[in-house]
Amino acid sequence: MKTPAGSECPHFYGDYFRGRNVEECRLLKAAGQRWTPDLCRTCPVPGIARANACEFLKLNATVGRPLMAVFQRRVQVTAYCEKSKRNVLEPQVGCGECHALPFKFEIKP
Numbered sequence: 371m372k373t374p375a376g377s378e379c380p381h382f383y384g385d386y387f388r389g390r391n392v393e394e395c396r397l398l399k400a401a402g403q404r405w406t407p408d409l410c411r412t413c414p415v416p417g418i419a420r421a422n423a424c425e426f427l428k429l430n431a432t433v434g435r436p437l438m439a440v441f442q443r444r445v446q447v448t449a450y451c452e453k454s455k456r457n458v459l460e461p462q463v464g465c466g467e468c469h470a471l472p473f474k475f476e477i478k479p
């Protein structure tokens with residue numbers, strides 16, 4: 371579903387049926403964090419979802435104020451792979467268990 375920022379996000383839920391106006395981020399809701407629509411503008415989750423559709427990748431989101439933008443609340447994401455049972459440093463790329471990295475190219479004579 372499209373977020374208020376216009377990007378497709380698997381965790382955004384909006385209910386506008388018959389005059390309702392319910393919007394929520396289910397990723398932040400599951401983490402017990404308060405969501406506001408402005409968070410979607412800078413959130414990395416839609417980009418991660420576009421780059422990596424791995425079913426074993428689980429995201430954990432928190433809202434914080436990073437040093438670079440002290441006055442702005444931002445979504446910060448950590449990722450965990452349920453298959454390899456380890457933290458994933460680059461969620462866009464994945465842990466490398468299912469799709470070995472780096473790819474090997476062999477040139478045979």
Ligand code: SF4
Nearest residue numbers: 379382395410413415
């Ligand atoms: S805050 Fe991020 S994860 Fe939540 S709905 Fe917006 S874009 Fe999706």
